[in-house]
Amino acid sequence: MADKKAQLVIEGNAPVELPILTGTVGPDVIDVRGLGASGHFTFDPGFMATASCESKITYIDGDKGVLLHRGYPIEQLAEQSDYLETCYLLLNGELPNAEQKAQFVSTVKNHTMVHEQLKSFFNGFRRDAHPMAVMCGVVGALSAFYHDSLDINNPQHREISAVRLVAKMPTLAAMVYKYSMGQPMMYPRNDLSYAENFLHMMFNTPCEIKPISPTLAKAMDRIFILHADHEQNASTSTVRLAGSSGANPFACIAAGIAALWGPAHGGANEAVLTMLDEIGDVSNIDKYIAKAKDKNDPFKLMGFGHRVYKNRDPRATVMKQTCDEVLGELGIKNDPQLELAMRLEEIALTDPYFIERSLYPNVDFYSGIILKAIGIPTSMFTVIFALARTVGWISHWKEMLSGPYKIGRPRQLYTGEPQRDIVELKDRK
Numbered sequence: 001m002a003d004k005k006a007q008l009v010i011e012g013n014a015p016v017e018l019p020i021l022t023g024t025v026g027p028d029v030i031d032v033r034g035l036g037a038s039g040h041f042t043f044d045p046g047f048m049a050t051a052s053c054e055s056k057i058t059y060i061d062g063d064k065g066v067l068l069h070r071g072y073p074i075e076q077l078a079e080q081s082d083y084l085e086t087c088y089l090l091l092n093g094e095l096p097n098a099e100q101k102a103q104f105v106s107t108v109k110n111h112t113m114v115h116e117q118l119k120s121f122f123n124g125f126r127r128d129a130h131p132m133a134v135m136c137g138v139v140g141a142l143s144a145f146y147h148d149s150l151d152i153n154n155p156q157h158r159e160i161s162a163v164r165l166v167a168k169m170p171t172l173a174a175m176v177y178k179y180s181m182g183q184p185m186m187y188p189r190n191d192l193s194y195a196e197n198f199l200h201m202m203f204n205t206p207c208e209i210k211p212i213s214p215t216l217a218k219a220m221d222r223i224f225i226l227h228a229d230h231e232q233n234a235s236t237s238t239v240r241l242a243g244s245s246g247a248n249p250f251a252c253i254a255a256g257i258a259a260l261w262g263p264a265h266g267g268a269n270e271a272v273l274t275m276l277d278e279i280g281d282v283s284n285i286d287k288y289i290a291k292a293k294d295k296n297d298p299f300k301l302m303g304f305g306h307r308v309y310k311n312r313d314p315r316a317t318v319m320k321q322t323c324d325e326v327l328g329e330l331g332i333k334n335d336p337q338l339e340l341a342m343r344l345e346e347i348a349l350t351d352p353y354f355i356e357r358s359l360y361p362n363v364d365f366y367s368g369i370i371l372k373a374i375g376i377p378t379s380m381f382t383v384i385f386a387l388a389r390t391v392g393w394i395s396h397w398k399e400m401l402s403g404p405y406k407i408g409r410p411r412q413l414y415t416g417e418p419q420r421d422i423v424e425l426k427d428r429k
Helices: 034-037 074-080 085-090 098-109 118-122 131-145 155-181 194-203 214-226 234-243 251-258 266-280 282-293 315-332 335-350 351-356 364-374 378-401
Strands: 004-008 016-021 059-061 068-070
Touching: 016 282, 059 364, 068 074, 068 085, 068 315, 074 214, 074 315, 085 098, 085 194, 085 214, 085 378, 098 155, 118 131, 118 155, 131 155, 131 251, 131 378, 155 194, 155 251, 155 378, 194 214, 214 315, 214 364, 214 378, 234 251, 234 378, 251 378, 266 282, 266 335, 266 364, 266 378, 282 335, 335 351, 335 364, 364 378
Parallel strands: none
Antiparallel strands: 004 016, 059 068
16 A cells, blocks of 8 residues: 655755555545654644545545545435435445345334433423534433443444434434424334435424325435535544544534534535525625625625535535426425525526636535425524434444544644743732
């Protein structure tokens, strides 16, 4: 793997030889672990050019618009697979055969209920609490209810915790929504698919059980697939960092949820709807497009472009198709916000300013429109993102624990005061 070497020449010091590591695909990586012996560290705020770990789970080529899970393109998984099959792939490294899939689906379904006493936990939150605040709390609290499998050094315990998290997240997400609405919490149903079950728990009540639309269930399943994992993003890195301390899996996932809550990360699709509210009407689009193009104007068009993808977000192509299917199924017309979104999409796909800068609509743009059309409030968008991303988080957590690892401990460039002595209080100016 380290068949090449780099040499770092620091003035006044002997040259430092650094191994160059080669992955399966992607750029080579200079191993700087030995640099500390020379009395130097690297400085890379935001980790723009730093690999924090070795992983076999997800690969992204932002320049070419490529996203692979265990080698499989995201477009193929979204078209030919389903969410639980993708979960199996992320967790185990290979797609399941028919028998393995049936067993995995059955196991997940048998873990969808949560401890009945967990219901009372919700009563400690205000009804108007943000759903992500509640989600952080209840997921972190799972370790108090399922402490029979918290030995992180036991592979079987890790498997049980992984399945429990994947299975229970839709139930918890729906419970968060029902609590905010003041409606009875719905129990999961094992006769429904993963996505159907989530929509059932979200929108049905004990007095009225409506059939779940196959189109909406398919759209929900695709949203889950397209958000399942995305390499070493802020929340995944947070889960790995928390996990490196030996924290239990539920605490690690709660940490990931907290990181995801930020508007620059998981809150992006919620920010799209907020932006549409600010623009207000189609007649204002030209004005706001001009503001977006003005370098001196703080206004930003949310849902366009991506930090990683310098080409088109491969997830957005699938999501656009799904968006069209959902809007067609629901027959939504004369919705000012959706009309506004479609007009913005048209401009972004044809305006040279956006094309030259690769500011194409991303996955957050379309997922926000779909979730709104289904009837999910914007405050729940990031909760659904957390639900979908849980399998990615727990896959990275499992991968890290399955081999040698060290507790994460970044270094720093210190720019504070050098050592100094305390002056007596009476003598301080």
